[in-house]
Amino acid sequence: MAELPKRYDPKSVEPKWYQRWMENRDFVANPNSSKPAFSIVMPPPNITGMLTLGHVLNDTIQDILARLARMRGFEVLWLPGMDHAGIGTQTAVEKYLRRTENKTRHDLGREEFLRRVLEWQDKHGGIIIDQLKRLGCSCDWSRQRYTLDDAYVAAVQKVFVDLYRKGLIYRGRRMINWDPAAQTAVSDEEVISKPQKGNLYFVRYEIVEEPGRFLKVATTRPETIMADTAMAFHPGDKRFAGLLGKHAWRPLARERIPIIADETIDPEFGTGVLKVTPAHDALDFEIGQRHNLPIVDVLHPDGRVDCPAVPELDGLERFEAREKAAELLRARGALAKTEPYENN
Structure with missing residues (x-):
């Protein structure tokens, strides 16, 4: 009898036993089984990367539950899969195309680009699956899914249409995070806020009913002034109580x-007065909804200014337009001062 090694060597032990489990189909669920059913759907990892310690922890817990259920006599299905990762995968594939073929997804067209994405999945998705197997995950690999599989996509679309027909899904105007490069909306989870050094611009808005009197507003984005649809202050701020119901001239x-x-205005920030731009700020959008303000969008999807009424700004890239807007305000006597400012 061979002497047992004094130290456990996972590389020599675990692959052998995992291969045996696979050959015996120990993890394959039988839909015709008379045993009570027990199932877990693995939160699919993204195909663009590798497993993290978070995946290891989560999948280990799922594996414990699946194995315990088998020992208790359940017919267990632990369904594995991978997520296409949406923008992450698209960006990775587009970078590869630019580097290797000097092409964009628009050059290829939708169908060919999707085919390239699937090729990417075949290449990079295998790494993650191998890692899951190396962990010893007792998944039913015969049912492995991918969130761009035809059947999966069809099922999602069917449910979406069904919910729409039941009146549980509707389309409305909402504030979203927009990526002007990828030309798509992105979720809050995909947005990484970073401190940005810029300027705080103090802009003067003349009161229509009181010529010569001005409201001063602090803003970091003068290039969106053309989309202002109201001026707002806190109802408890006595400095401006007499102006409620009056009007101001928008300078651009x-x-x-x-x-x-509006109650959401912070009297301590800036001058205590807010220029309300419902199309370009989340707080302003909420204020606009409460007060039935119009929503004026002055940006093209690619981030250029869309405002023919101010030809000096129309068509400019947003950051260039910011500097130009400040110049216009200064020339019209509407820019009181500028201060360095850092925000995220």
């Missing part, structure tokens, strides 16, 4: 806009 794309009061 000159127009009368109402002066309103």
